[in-house]
Amino acid sequence: MHTLKAEQLERLAEATMRALGSAPEEARIVATHLVQANLSGHDSHGVGMLPDYVRLVQAGLIVPNQEIVTLVDFGALLLFDARRGVGQRVMEATTAAAIERARSQGATVFGTRDCGHIGRVGHYAEQCAAAGMTGIFFVNVADHLAFQAPFGCSDARLGTNPFAIAMPGANGPAAVLDMATSAIAFGKARVARNKGVPVPEGSVIDDAGRPTTDPRMLVDERKGALMAFGQHKGSGLAVFCELLGAALTGGRTIQSEEETSGGILNSVLGIVIDNARMGDPAAIIDEVESVKDWIRASPPAPGFDKVRLPGEPELESRASRGRSGIPLDAKSVDDILGAAITAGVDPALVDATRAAYAA
Numbered sequence: 001m002h003t004l005k006a007e008q009l010e011r012l013a014e015a016t017m018r019a020l021g022s023a024p025e026e027a028r029i030v031a032t033h034l035v036q037a038n039l040s041g042h043d044s045h046g047v048g049m050l051p052d053y054v055r056l057v058q059a060g061l062i063v064p065n066q067e068i069v070t071l072v073d074f075g076a077l078l079l080f081d082a083r084r085g086v087g088q089r090v091m092e093a094t095t096a097a098a099i100e101r102a103r104s105q106g107a108t109v110f111g112t113r114d115c116g117h118i119g120r121v122g123h124y125a126e127q128c129a130a131a132g133m134t135g136i137f138f139v140n141v142a143d144h145l146a147f148q149a150p151f152g153c154s155d156a157r158l159g160t161n162p163f164a165i166a167m168p169g170a171n172g173p174a175a176v177l178d179m180a181t182s183a184i185a186f187g188k189a190r191v192a193r194n195k196g197v198p199v200p201e202g203s204v205i206d207d208a209g210r211p212t213t214d215p216r217m218l219v220d221e222r223k224g225a226l227m228a229f230g231q232h233k234g235s236g237l238a239v240f241c242e243l244l245g246a247a248l249t250g251g252r253t254i255q256s257e258e259e260t261s262g263g264i265l266n267s268v269l270g271i272v273i274d275n276a277r278m279g280d281p282a283a284i285i286d287e288v289e290s291v292k293d294w295i296r297a298s299p300p301a302p303g304f305d306k307v308r309l310p311g312e313p314e315l316e317s318r319a320s321r322g323r324s325g326i327p328l329d330a331k332s333v334d335d336i337l338g339a340a341i342t343a344g345v346d347p348a349l350v351d352a353t354r355a356a357y358a359a
């Protein structure tokens with residue numbers, strides 16, 4: 001598969017957001033975030049989102065440069081209303097505010113409701129870890145068709161409601177758990193359908209609620225649903241992403257009586273803990289690294305080349321894609337470049353990107 005270098009994709013993503021009206025800082029934040037998702041191996045949340053962003057901004061469902069409104073400022077509790085603002089900028093800014101508050105309060109619980117798509121949630125957990133803090137995020141997805149069937153349901157009732165957590169380690173974040181609560185992402189079902197291969201057992205149901213490994217009905221007809229990971233336990237976490245992320249923060253929930261407008265709204269409950277207020281941060285990191293070493297000392301199970309901790313597959317991907325470029329299929333590149341033209345990006349940049357991809 002042909003590749004593009006991270007810098008080329010960042011230039012294109014930044015220019016697309018600028019053409020949509022984002023101020024330079026907002027455009028830069030979105031571009032960096034999307035390309036970091038690609039580098040991390042999560043193409044479903046990388047530059048492939050740009051066609052959606054163009055559509056959503058042009059439909060007024062994501063609002064560039066939106067002012068963030070502070071609704072609650074009560075010691076260790078903060079609540080922000082993003083009002084459909086560009087999710088990556090809003091979440092970076094409100095996470096930074098929560099980190100700042102945790103320095104004086106020891107911890108912050110904060111809500112950021114009704115953001116435009118916030119992308120890879122682990123990014124904000126990593127932002128906390130980089131500040132020496134532990135970050136935990138519960139997120140819902142609304143204003144969008146439901147995709148996920150909670151345990152025991154025969155149809156979709158929730159979004160892919162992601163969850164992320166990170167804490168500081170000896171060299172960057174100690175570990176980053178960052179995941180959808182559905183067994184697989186919708187994008188992975190689409191890839192399986194396009195390749196003509198089955199999806200893993202226990203990841204999809206058909207329109208009668210029966211488990212299936214055939215992704216065609218879900219992808220082509222939007223019938224059936226993704227299953228929650230981990231049966232009733234993962235399903236319970238998905239339910240709490242909805243309840244904490246949106247019901248508690250006053251964000252839009254999936255069952256809103258307002259008609260779905262085909263947007264993507266993420267509402268978030270974040271918990272930020274200043275490790276330095278909990279104890280000696282160096283001693284905590286020592287203990288964290290010892291636990292990691294203990295886990296890594298296990299002989300890999302059959303079929304595994306090594307034991308990995310959460311966040312390590314993403315680090316490996318960043319290293320290899322940073323060297324060899326980001327692989328993109330031709331259709332995705334066409335869609336991204338088409339969206340750039342629709343947004344009004346200089347055709348010379350679009351042509352240069354196409355030429356670099358073909359080279």
Ligand code: NAD
Nearest residue numbers: 119120121122160162176177178179180185308309310311
């Ligand atoms: P995934 O299944 O690839 O990985 C989930 C977690 O498991 C990661 O922390 C990863 O490091 C860890 N992991 C993977 N393989 C491992 C291994 N072999 N050993 C140890 N740990 C391992 O991720 P996903 O559930 O497909 O989610 C992909 C991305 O989609 C995430 O960044 C998530 O934030 C994002 N997402 C965003 C939204 C949104 O609305 N904004 C919705 C859903 C998902």
